[in-house]
Amino acid sequence: QVQLVQSAGEVKKPGASVKVSCKAFxxxxxxxxxxxxxxAPGQGLExxxxxxxxxxxTKFAHKFQDRVSMTTETSTRxxxxxxxxxxxxxxxxYYCGREFCDGDRCYLPDYWGQGTLVTxxx
Amino acid sequence: QSVLTQPPxxxxxxxxxxxxxCSGISSNIGxxxxxxxxxxxxxxxxxxxxxxxxxxxxxxxRFSGSKSGTSATLGITGLQTGDEADYYCGTWDSxxxxxxxxxxxxxxxx
Numbered sequence: 403q404v405q406l407v408q409s410a411g412e413v414k415k416p417g418a419s420v421k422v423s424c425k426a427f428x429x430x431x432x433x434x435x436x437x438x439x440x441x442a443p444g445q446g447l448e449x450x451x452x453x454x455x456x457x458x459x460t461k462f463a464h465k466f467q468d469r470v471s472m473t474t475e476t477s478t479r480x481x482x483x484x485x486x487x488x489x490x491x492x493x494x495x496y497y498c499g500r501e502f503c504d505g506d507r508c509y510l511p512d513y514w515g516q517g518t519l520v521t522x523x524x
Numbered sequence: 525q526s527v528l529t530q531p532p533x534x535x536x537x538x539x540x541x542x543x544x545x546c547s548g549i550s551s552n553i554g555x556x557x558x559x560x561x562x563x564x565x566x567x568x569x570x571x572x573x574x575x576x577x578x579x580x581x582x583x584x585x586r587f588s589g590s591k592s593g594t595s596a597t598l599g600i601t602g603l604q605t606g607d608e609a610d611y612y613c614g615t616w617d618s619x620x621x622x623x624x625x626x627x628x629x630x631x632x633x634x
Contacts, residue, residue: 437623439569439623439625441563446526446610446612446625446626446627446628447561447563447569447612447614447625447628448625449622449623449624449625452623461621461622462622463620463622463623464620464622497568497569499569501623506618506621507556507616507618508616508623509557509574509575509616510559510574510614510615510616511559511569511571512571512580513571514568514569514570515568516568517568
C-alpha cells in the first residue's frame with residue numbers, strides 16, 4: 403500500500419539549514435510527485451513546493467523559492483527537502499505528500515507522511 | 525492571511541448536519557478542483573474529498589463536497605464526537621503556480 407515515511411525531528415540554530423527526507427513505498431514514482439506542506443504551531447497548513455520524481459521538475463510557493471531545494475534519489479525512492487537560512491518562524495511540522503500534477507496544474511496530496519518537527523532555536 | 529477563506533469555527537449537535545464553506549477566486553477554486561482534509565492534533569492531514577466532490581475509498585458517505593463558481597463546500601451529516609477536528613480546503617492557484625489552503629475551520633460537536 404502507499405506509504406510515506408519521513409525522517410526524525412531536528413533542532414537547528416537560526417541561519418542553519420535542515421534536510422528532511424521522505425521515503426515512498428507502494429506506488430509508481432513516475433506517476434506522482436512529492437509535495438512539502440508545513441504547519442507552524444497554532445497555524446494552518448502551508449503549501450511549500452513540489453518535485454516531480456519522474457523528471458525533477460519543480461514548483462514553488464513564491465516565499466520559498468529562494469530557500470528551498472529538493473532532490474530525488476530514485477534508487478532508494480527517497481525525496482529530500484532542504485530549507486536554508488532558518489529562522490525561528492520556520493519552526494513547524496513539515497509533511498511530505500504524494501501529489502499528482504498534470505502539466506501546469508496539481509491536485510493536492512492524497513497520501514501523507516507522518517510529519518517531521520523542525521525546531522529553530524538559539 | 526490565507527488565499528482561501530474559511531470560517532474559523534463551526535459547531536453542531538451530534539447527529540446533525542454541518543457545512544463548511546471555502547471561498548476563493550477564479551484563478552484558484554474557479555478553475556481548479558478542490559480537496560478537503562481533516563486534521564487532528566499530532567496527526568497528518570487526512571484526505572476526505574478530492575476533485576471537489578469525490579470520496580477516497582474508506583471515507584464514509586457522511587462526508588460530501590461540492591463546488592460552484594469560486595466557492596466550495598464540505599458537508600458532514602450524522603455528526604459524531606469523533607468528527608471534532610480542523611478541516612482545511614485546498615486547491616491549485618493557476619496564477620501563483622502553487623497550491624493554496626484555507627485557514628482551517630475548527631468543528632465542535634456539542
